[in-house]
Amino acid sequence: MWRRLVPDRAAWPRAGAGVGPRGGGVGPATWRGIHRPPTGRPARPRERGGQAGQRDRGARGLVPQAPTWQALEEHQLPERTEVTPDMIDHLERLALVDFQNQEGVETLAKAIQFADRLHLVDTEGVEPMDSVLEDRCLYLRVDEVTEGYCAEVLLSGASQVVEEYFVAPPGNIPLPKKEERESFGVQNCDW
């Protein structure tokens, strides 16, 4: 699905580059860049314990009334990441998935390039936001037993059960070695 979002020509909003907001449909077919408020970098409200109403007003003021974007040339992006066989092997082991063929690898390379444009966003002095919940209170539970004792229900979803145990394959099944994989001859590919 995401591949359809990849623009034919990379587009990037640059301050003062003169690409104004464009009305109309911004669907996947016409998607061309990253939306950005007209007044430069958005400042994320970081104050804690302020009144909710105030915060809401502040946040509303930062939301642009109309979408904006700017064209981005390929040369503005960071250097294209080379997807090495070692990297593929590493990712396949981590994810326990097989990229299967050259097309899959190219898709990955494009996905990385797609994400690369985020490097161009000016985040100087902006603290990273982990979660939209980060200025909320973390609820603390009293140390009481309120759950459990439902082995039967839990095990009813298991494909295989021995007594009251789930049954799993022994240890982790590693992916077969590169040379042993039939579907995709890594040594033959040209990247």
Added chain:
Amino acid sequence: GERSCTDMISQMAFFSVTKFYDYRLDICYLSSVYCSNCIYRHHFTVKNCFSSSKSSWVGVVGLEVHAQICSNSKLFSGSLVQFSAPPNSLVSFLDASLPGTLPVLNKRCVEGAVMTGLALNCTINKRSLFDRKHYFYADLPAGYQITQQRCPVAVNGMLTYNLCTGKNRNQTTLKSVRIKQIQLEQDSGKSLHDDARFQTLIDLNRAGVGLIEIVMEPDMTCGEEAAAAVRELQLILQQLGTCRGNMAEGQLRVDANISVHQPGEPYGVRAEVKNINSARFLARAIDYEIQRQIEVLENGEIILNETRAFDYKSGRTIPMRDKEGKQDYRFMPEPNLPPLIIYDNKTLPSNVNHQQVVNIDQIREQMPELPSVKRTRLVEKYNILTEHSITLMSEDGLMEFFETVAENTLANPRKVISWIINEFLGFLKQNNLTVRQSPFKPLALSELLDLLEKGVVSSSAAKQVFTEMCKKEGKSASQIVKEKELGLLQDQAKLEQICQSIIENHPKEVSEIHKGNWKVLNKLIGQVQKATHRRAAPNLVKAILEKKLS
């Protein structure tokens, strides 16, 4: 070719070395290069080829200790925490990672971590964060563990411990190890490997139990230091009540990061020895691993950055085949948990529900006396040796036992100590009992020591009484003395009679004494004691014999 790689690496001594040493990410390497001969990446220590082969290697040991928090329910769910329950009975939907479940943090676990942090002289982070650490294993159904990697609950602490030194291990040296951080995290489930049927049985009862991970800096140099540090940590946790500390039940698990280097040189490549479940094995595993690494390096080979397991039967460490290659845990912020905010008296908000507040100052006030403070108090109050205070603290309940005995007897505390260490502990070890399981109550020992102190029984008879008391429950020391006629023989006439017969039966010794060799008198005293089953009052016997022979 292993050999050719080694040769290549030794030729690379001129390469400049950048040092990476990151404990949290489980990565430590001094440098890495691609070896053109065998395409594998080698982590190696650059060694000066021109240095003499005679070298003085030093072990570098850092520990990661996982302590199960002693709480009723799990870290993020309300299921019961208990050892050896029926499989999968203590599992909530969250523990089984069913979709749609969310973690809810247990306040008691936070308090436990803060108290542990305070006891280890840490700085408590008023704002700490949770992260996800990813890895695939069947007993980790979510595919990740919630932990605190970036900003843990406590940092920069110090653990002080006593190391037994000297020939008879009767001297102690005070040592310390820096605590890098203390983090809250989830335990995993348990895997039971059934090799015969080629399957693994999964029990999730332990999945989600709260753990305190204590990460120490590599400040130790040998197994004994590490074991002593772990024992002290165990005592502290037990004293605080934040962890029961039973290593056999896995409530306290230790991973050791071990490397060797030559003083002044950068640290060597480290190997990690995982899941050691006793202090004794920890010491053995570390010492074996240090020796192994020295031998490998002396042979001109390289140390692999790998995970090893300790085989207690052979006393060796062996590579673990389970995890291959470098781990990449793909840490990311836990999106379902906002930051954990901890308060102190100064920052305490006035309008917050007190059930939602963890207050550092309040926890500090509730903290029980720490083992080190208790030891100092014992030494000062009873005028006993530091070594003895360490022994008293090393067994759960022994210190209380000692104090009760000492408070209820006329005997000197030092005498009480020697009885407790030599007789009482010996009895417990022989019968494989803990102090609390002992049928022998402290007041019974007080009574026995009183009898000894008052001169009613000799010290050897007292030991007999002790043995009898261990056998028969419920009988007091004085009852046994009466029944077995173990009381001190102080009857002058009777003793004179016994001495007389001993003199008559040992003419050779008597003539020696008459020649002026009074040392032989001890032999006669011994004979009298033998005849009286060691019940004769020693001073009386000596006086009678001297009178009769002079």
